[in-house]
Amino acid sequence: MSSFKSSLLAVRWLAVPAAALLFTACASTSTMTASTQAPAAPVKVKVFVAAMFEIGKNTGDRAGEFQHWYERYWKDAKPIAVPGALQPVYCNADGVCGSVLGMGKVNSSSSMQAILLNPQFDFSQSYYVISGVAGTPPSRGTIGEVSWATWLVDYDLGHRWAPEENKPGEPTFMPRKGYEEYRRFKLNPDLVGWAMKLSADTPLKDSDSARKYRLRYPDAAARRAPFVGTGTHMTGDTFFHGPGMSKQAQYIAKLYGADDYVITEMEAAAITLVIKRTHGTDRVMSLRGAVNFDQGNPKETTLQHLDPAPGETAGGFAETVENIELVGSRVVDHIVANWPKWSGGVPKL
Template sequence: MAGGFRRLALSSFLLVGLGTAAHAAEPIKVKVFVGAMFEIGKNTGDRAGEFQNWYERYWQASEPIAVKGAPNPVHCNADGVCGAVLGMGKVSSSASMQAILLNPQFDLSQAYFIISGVAGTPPSRGTIGEVNWASWVVDYDLGHRWAPEENKAGEPTFMPRKGYEAVRLFQMNPALVNWAMKLTADTPLKDSDSAKAYRQRYPQEAARRAPFVGTGTHMTGDTFFHGPGMSEQAQYIAKLYGADDYVITEMEAAAITLVIKRSLGSDRVMSLRGAVNFDQGNPNETTLQHLDPKPGETAGGFAETVENVATVGARMTDHIVAHWDQWQAGVPAP
C-alpha cells in the first residue's frame, strides 16, 4: 500500500512537473513588434540610435532573448511589446525578421509590426525632424537602370523588370494608416537649433517647415542615393507603380514587409521613419559637397529625430496595447 502511494505521488509530481515545463515553454504572445535597424553603442545611457529610445521606454527591465539567425536579441515586456535591432539593408534586416518569425519562442500571429528608423526626404516634400507613416512601400531596385549619358536627354534611366510585380510594391493597410495619423498627428515633436539653421539653406517651403507627422511613399533601396536626378527617379518610380508621392528614402521596409506578408499577411505592418537628411543638396552646393559636408555643415537634429520617431510610435503602440480587446482580431473600424 505504501509503495502504491509512493508511485501515485511520484506520478502526480511528474505530471505537475511536465505541466509546469509545458507552461514555461508557451510562446510569448506579441501584441506589437518594433524593428529598428541599428543602434549606436549600447541600448541605453549613451548616444541614441534607432533603438535606444524604444528600449528605454519599454525594455529596460527585460531579459534579452537570443534568436538563432538574428544578430541581436529580442526584448519583450509583460504587456506583449517586443523589439529588436534587425540590421541595416534589405538582406540583413529581412533575414533577421524571418528568423524571429520562425522562432517558436514568439507567437506573432496577431502582432502589429512597426518598422522604425531614420531616413532621408526630398526637400520638396519633407523636412529634418519630421516623422512619416508609409502609405506605400516601394522597392527602388527591381528593374533595369543605366547611366544618363547613355540615354536621350531628359528621359528616364530606369525600366521595371517583369516578374517583380508582387514584391516591389506594397500598400500599407489604409485603415491602419488612418488610425496612426488619428492617434499621432498632433504629437509634439522636438527640434534643434542646428536643424532650424540648416533648413534655411533650402528655398522649398516644405524643407523650411518645422517637424511634423505625415504620410507618403517610402522608397526602399540599398544605395544611399543623392542628388536631384536620383530624387526625380524615385518619384518617377513611385508614380509609375501607382503609389503616392515619394517622401522617404530608406533601406529596409519593402524587404521586411515582404517577409512578414508571406508568413502572416501585411495588414498589420507599419513603416515609421524620421527624416535626418535631405536627399539632395541646396542650390548652392553640388551633390558631392552634400555627400561629404565640411565639419559643422551637417543637417543636425539627429538626436531629436530618433526621439521623435519613438514618441510618435509609442502613441500607436500604447493605444493598441491598452485597447487590445478591440485590436486583437484586426484593425478596428474608426
C-alpha cells in the same frame, strides 16, 4: 563447494543486477520527469517594434534608432536570443517586443525571418512598427519630420543605365517583369488612418542647428518645422543622392501607382515581404524620421552634400530619433491598452 558458499555466491551474482535495475529505474524516472515538463509558452506578441541600428549601448549613451524604444518598454527586460537574428529580442509583460534587425534589405529581412519563425514567439495577432531614420526630398519634407508610410516601394528590382546612354531628360529606369508582387506594397489605409489620428498632434522636438540648416533650401516644405505626415517610403540598398536620383524615385513611385515619394530608407519593403509571407501585411506600419535631405541645396554639388565639411551637417539627429518614438509609442500604447478591440484586426475608424 559447500552449500553455504554456493548460497553466498548466488546472492553476490543476484545483488549486482538488482542494483543496476534499481539505478536504471531511477534514471528512467528522472528522464521521464524531465521530458514531461511542459515547454515555456511562447510570448504572445501584440506589437513588434523593429529598429535597424543602435549606436552604442541600448541605454545611457548617444541614442540611435532603438534606444528610446528600449528605455520606454524594455529597460528591465531580459534579452531573448534568436538564432539567425542580428540582435536579441526584448519583450515586456504587455506583449510589446522589439529588436535591432540590421541595416539594408538582406540584413534586416533575414533577422525578421529568424524572429518570426522562432517558436519562442506567437506572432499570430501581431502588429509591426518598422522604425528608423531616413532621408526626404526637400520638396516634400524637412529635418525632424516623422512619416507614416502609405506605400512601400522597392527602389531596385529593375533595369538601370547611365544617363549619358539615354535620351536627355528621359528616365534611366525600367521595371523588370516578374517582380510585380513584391516591388511595392500598399499598407492598410485604415491602419495608416489610425496612426495619423493618434499621433498627428504629437509635439515634436527641434534644434537650432536644424532650423539654421533648413534655411539653405528654398523649398517651403524644407523650411517647415518638424511635422507628422504620410506618403510613399522608397526602399533601396543604394544610398542614392542628388536631384536626378530623387526625381527617379518619384518617377518609380508614380509608375507603380503609389503616393508621392517622401522618404528614402533601406529596409521596409524587404521586411514587409517577409511578414507578408507568414502573416500578411494588414498590420504592418512603417515609421521614419528624416535626418537628411536626399540632395544638396542649390549652392552645393551632390558630392559636397554627401561629404560635408566639419560643421556643415544637417543637425537634428538626436531630436529626430526621439520624435520617432514619441510618435510611434502613441500608436503602440493605444493598441495594447485597447487589445480586445484590436486583437481581431484593425478597427474601423
